[in-house]
Amino acid sequence: MMKLKIFLGAILGILTSLTSLNAQVKGLIVGPGAERYPIAVSPLKNLGQSDDTKKLSEGIADTIVRDLNLSGWFKVLDRSAYIENPQSTGITLGSFDFKDWSVIGAEGLVKGGFTLQGEELTAELRLFDVYQGKQILGKRYTASAKDFRRIAHRFADDIIFQFTGVQGVFNTRIAYVSTGSGRFKEIYVSHLDGSERLQVTNNRTINLSPSWAPDGRSILYTSYKDGNPSLYLFDLFAGKDSKFSSRGGLNLGGKWSPNGKFVAVTLERQGNTDIYLLDSGGSLVRRLTEYPGIDVSPTWSPDGQSLAFVSDRSGSPQIYIMEVDSGKTRRLTFSGSYNTSPDWSPKGDRIAYTSRVAGRFHIFTIPVQGGEPQDLTPGSGDNEDPSWSPDGRYLAFSSNRRGSYNIYIMQASGENQQRLTASGGDDKNPSWSPRLE
Amino acid sequence: MTVRLSKAWLGLIFLAFLTLAGCSRTATSQPQTSPPSSSQPSAKAETAKPSPKDSTSLEQLREGQASSTESGPLKEIYFDYDKYDLRADARETLKANAGWLKSNASERVEIEGHCDERGTNEYNLALGAKRAQAAKDFLATLGIPAQRLSTISYGKELPVCRESTEECWQKNRRDRFVIMTGRPAS
Numbered sequence: 001m002m003k004l005k006i007f008l009g010a011i012l013g014i015l016t017s018l019t020s021l022n023a024q025v026k027g028l029i030v031g032p033g034a035e036r037y038p039i040a041v042s043p044l045k046n047l048g049q050s051d052d053t054k055k056l057s058e059g060i061a062d063t064i065v066r067d068l069n070l071s072g073w074f075k076v077l078d079r080s081a082y083i084e085n086p087q088s089t090g091i092t093l094g095s096f097d098f099k100d101w102s103v104i105g106a107e108g109l110v111k112g113g114f115t116l117q118g119e120e121l122t123a124e125l126r127l128f129d130v131y132q133g134k135q136i137l138g139k140r141y142t143a144s145a146k147d148f149r150r151i152a153h154r155f156a157d158d159i160i161f162q163f164t165g166v167q168g169v170f171n172t173r174i175a176y177v178s179t180g181s182g183r184f185k186e187i188y189v190s191h192l193d194g195s196e197r198l199q200v201t202n203n204r205t206i207n208l209s210p211s212w213a214p215d216g217r218s219i220l221y222t223s224y225k226d227g228n229p230s231l232y233l234f235d236l237f238a239g240k241d242s243k244f245s246s247r248g249g250l251n252l253g254g255k256w257s258p259n260g261k262f263v264a265v266t267l268e269r270q271g272n273t274d275i276y277l278l279d280s281g282g283s284l285v286r287r288l289t290e291y292p293g294i295d296v297s298p299t300w301s302p303d304g305q306s307l308a309f310v311s312d313r314s315g316s317p318q319i320y321i322m323e324v325d326s327g328k329t330r331r332l333t334f335s336g337s338y339n340t341s342p343d344w345s346p347k348g349d350r351i352a353y354t355s356r357v358a359g360r361f362h363i364f365t366i367p368v369q370g371g372e373p374q375d376l377t378p379g380s381g382d383n384e385d386p387s388w389s390p391d392g393r394y395l396a397f398s399s400n401r402r403g404s405y406n407i408y409i410m411q412a413s414g415e416n417q418q419r420l421t422a423s424g425g426d427d428k429n430p431s432w433s434p435r436l437e
Numbered sequence: 438m439t440v441r442l443s444k445a446w447l448g449l450i451f452l453a454f455l456t457l458a459g460c461s462r463t464a465t466s467q468p469q470t471s472p473p474s475s476s477q478p479s480a481k482a483e484t485a486k487p488s489p490k491d492s493t494s495l496e497q498l499r500e501g502q503a504s505s506t507e508s509g510p511l512k513e514i515y516f517d518y519d520k521y522d523l524r525a526d527a528r529e530t531l532k533a534n535a536g537w538l539k540s541n542a543s544e545r546v547e548i549e550g551h552c553d554e555r556g557t558n559e560y561n562l563a564l565g566a567k568r569a570q571a572a573k574d575f576l577a578t579l580g581i582p583a584q585r586l587s588t589i590s591y592g593k594e595l596p597v598c599r600e601s602t603e604e605c606w607q608k609n610r611r612d613r614f615v616i617m618t619g620r621p622a623s
Contacts, residue, residue, distance in 0.1 A: 183498065194479060206498070206591075206595075208558055229589075241532065249566065249590075252562055252563075268566050271567050271569060295563075296560055310479070311560075340559070428558065
């Protein structure tokens, strides 16, 4: 638990200064489906006296490369093709030759340098337009050396902003359930690249359905650790775990309303599951569904006015949308006989869910007003439990396409599906954090 | 037995299990002392562990045993895929279980609802709750007082076998009955 506190303290303490160096906005617009922008990411130059060159020089570059590849907007050129020696050339305009980069096909170029003084790392990162021979973006970051990946994620986010007008999501985390530690299902949190993996629960039972508070400080989850499947709140910053709802039977899938005032949750009364509204302390506000069959898995609209959820009231599990105040409910999905685990896009326009197709499970999205569902995982394996990124441009989900279940992400279009985890066990139930700082 | 075991004790049990089973993730049969009934999937009697019929499926997980289908005098009932209504064979089994409960009127029982691996975790938990309640309601119509019966859903989380075959899925779509007498009431 001590370790946890120290670890999470570091999230608060990152990037003690952030200085912009003659940043120049240049709109190079790319979009999903568009050709990927070819970019080179050079290892960083060691600008100081420290010996620890490779870990930071390549570590920061590797992290930026991974983020840009995950983003789906870029084609990062392979480092083995680079001509220039980053340790013998400069990192500012005029101190290196753009021809060394245009000749290998790079249109964009990331260069940078770092100094390490004790444990304090200062990194300067620059983005150049190779064709125009111009600097597009320049930033300086200072952080503890062990947080070098966060500097890289920050710069990757800044690059994404430069190209798309929306900040990237590479400083976010994913909470998920894993059997990695053996037969038990424990909750973990890690960066998108799998780094800084933190085990949140260690109670050697079944822990399920993690979901983040809107401020990213805590996680709600369901656990059997005291026998009954109750809802718990784990405060990541304080390292403190508390019971949130332990009514008899299932206390499942708690989701904070966007304003942080309410939690929508599935509760069970005598075998009958319904959606209920709790306040921020876990007290009952009111019951939202009254159907005698299964109602489960609520997800909030970003304006907090509506909830999507799963009900079998039509005879098979389907997604429904309810206005919270009026209770007015309509059915959203009509294709297929098994549609579950909805997640409402932060953009508000679509709902992602799991659907059974010919005996396998696929991730679909469907417009909120209804319409044609889009199959995002028509390939092999079972694909389940989609969770949107905070910018609504990506989805995390679990898939067993390579045998055991792992967490993957893809663009909202279904393009660029990439595996994030490989614990050796089953990794499931991803929940994408809000933006964290 | 006490429900809450110390951490050290759990660790020892878990280590013992690892030694016995070799690999916990791939174990599909479970150590048992009671002979399997004819309707049950085969299980190998291997060790001198206490009979799992008195352990809940969650306790079996904690103790490093694979989930058991052995339920002592009370037999399991089985369900169709994605259904929670009672089949004719399930009702026959429940009548026999009700007979035992009537002649053992001091016994309390927990009904565990389980599902097969297909589909998402939360929906299966809701389905398991329905399956457990369906058995409880039917037993009530046969005159078993509701206060002797509790229910819990484990969804698809504690399967008895892990192959992706209909035979295995059928074994997992079950209600299991655990005698809880002597424990504190939930």
